Amino acid sequence: MSVHRSRTSGRRRLTLAGVLLAALALLLTLPGAASADGTPRTSDTPQRGSAHMGMGVVEHDGQGGTPPTGNRAVQxxxxxxxxxQGNVNWASLWSSGVKWSYVKATEGNYYKNPYFAQQYNGSYNVGMIRGAYHFATPNDSSGANQANYFVDGGGGWSRDGKTLPGVLDIEWNPYGAACYGKTQAQMVAWIREFLNTYKARTGRDAVIYTATSWWTQCTGNYAGFGATNPLWVARYNTTVGELPAGWGFYTMWQYTSTGPIVGDHNRFNGALDRVVALANG
Incomplete structure (x- = not known):
């Protein structure tokens, strides 16, 4: 009898342990719960590494995807x-009138785009002027660390007339708090460290990709980068709207995430010779 009771008690303990583990797993998927590293997560939190330009624009900026209309300067x-996008048909994009491209190279200090070679080299081979971008996650590591990770992962630059300077993609955090848990001053300092490290490594000032509403919320609408770093602004509407402080004009404008062929579509603020000029530095 004592042996039987011992086995029964053991089974009960195992069953209780299973229930507790299942309950814990459920709690970790609830809104507001935290993952093992303390990052807030929900049941629809995307997989780390899956972030891309403009991921939060529609949700947070309240804009649609209407293409620009009306008369405007040459773009x-x-x-x-x-x-x-996987393996991209660059020939089709070229035929449709697309003349420049940016390819995600890295994210944080933990992810490299597995399609980078096909996308980066493929766009170059059809004649496009192309560059690479880094999706920043300032809560993971320092600006210097991520800038080095980006350059080492394909975000470098060469004066060949077809390579654009790297882009710092700084926008809403798809995995947690919008401003990555940083104060406005801390965010500005992080961005500055990234930009300074990138320039030290490549000799070029990186482009800053952002949305005006995120920039205002998370940097306090800081105006100190406009004199040195080209602006790539995200706004999905018929007009670009208000720009972040410090920039009197935009260099590039991401106007929709629903391109007619593939990828997000953008307008460079100038004719093709201005794209070449940015590439040459």
């Missing part, structure tokens, strides 16, 4: 792509 069509 040059471009796209940006990430692993979501």
């Amino acid at each position: 040059t069509e471009g796209v940006d792509v990430s692993s979501h």
